[in-house]
Amino acid sequence: MSQPWSNDEFLMRLRRIGEQRYHDKHPYHIRMHEGKLSPEQLRAWVANRFYYQQNIPVKDALILAKLPTREDRRRWLQRIVDHDGREGDEGGIEAWIRLGEAVDIPREDLLSERLVLPAVRFAVDAYVNFCRLQPWPEAVASSLTELFAPTLVSRRIVVFEDLYPWIRPQGLDYFRTRLHQAPRDADHGLELVLRKCCTRREQERAVTALSFKCDVLWSLLDALQLAYPDGESCV
Numbered sequence: 001m002s003q004p005w006s007n008d009e010f011l012m013r014l015r016r017i018g019e020q021r022y023h024d025k026h027p028y029h030i031r032m033h034e035g036k037l038s039p040e041q042l043r044a045w046v047a048n049r050f051y052y053q054q055n056i057p058v059k060d061a062l063i064l065a066k067l068p069t070r071e072d073r074r075r076w077l078q079r080i081v082d083h084d085g086r087e088g089d090e091g092g093i094e095a096w097i098r099l100g101e102a103v104d105i106p107r108e109d110l111l112s113e114r115l116v117l118p119a120v121r122f123a124v125d126a127y128v129n130f131c132r133l134q135p136w137p138e139a140v141a142s143s144l145t146e147l148f149a150p151t152l153v154s155r156r157i158v159v160f161e162d163l164y165p166w167i168r169p170q171g172l173d174y175f176r177t178r179l180h181q182a183p184r185d186a187d188h189g190l191e192l193v194l195r196k197c198c199t200r201r202e203q204e205r206a207v208t209a210l211s212f213k214c215d216v217l218w219s220l221l222d223a224l225q226l227a228y229p230d231g232e233s234c235v
């Protein structure tokens with residue numbers, strides 16, 4: 001039996017997954033952040049990511065039901081509220097619909113899922129099912145892409161403002177809100193994973209779960225790349 005990694009080593013291995021495999025390295029994402037997507041390609045990204053956004057509170061509810069302590073359930077519950085909203089605070093899904101409107105996707109079009117590609121549906125459904133079926137430490141570990149999201153999202157706000165001036169500014173509120181929600185979520189997720197994954201086997205399974213999640217995000221962009229290839233129609 002291999003010895004468990006120290007917390008530092010474990011953390012380093014989780015972070016390394018992000019350095020190697022996070023979706024910011026995908027060609028479609030690189031082109032987005034270089035300002036090279038056409039309005040149609042950017043709209044396709046927004047519409048397909050909406051399917052991911054809608055499923056986040058669903059997978060969080062599946063994880064919530066498995067967490068063994070009241071204290072952790074209470075903290076995890078906030079994620080569902082962040083996305084689904086509550087009276088007087090519309091939440092992240094509504095903010096994403098406004099992002100859609102800011103790039104000229106009518107609300108009904110986004111909600112109809114007309115623009116959602118089959119492979120995006122499969123990838124996101126695979127993420128939800130992973131969280132449904134796997135033990136909670138692995139489901140929580142799969143959420144740790146949020147360790148890498150804040151840096152990327154803060155860059156995205158600047159990129160959208162500077163390189164896509166046709167996007168109406170109120171559309172960016174979703175990303176601004178994530179800048180404080182994601183680090184809080186990542187801290188809790190990491191605390192749970194470090195607390196629960198104590199054997200080498202458990203630690204390795206957590207790293208594999210995070211790697212799987214990177215594959216989900218990567219597949220989403222692969223599908224977009226195939227359906228909306230580079231070329232003639234750059235902004």
Ligand SMILES: O=C(O)c1cc(C(=O)O)c2c(n1)C(=O)C(=O)c1cc(C(=O)O)[nH]c1-2
Pocket residue numbers: 056142143144145146148149152153178217
């Ligand atoms: O825009 C992005 O690059 C990005 C990435 C991720 C991620 O890394 O999974 C999330 C989000 N945004 C996001 O907005 C969000 O609410 C979110 C929740 C989760 C999760 O797995 O629980 N990831 C992400």
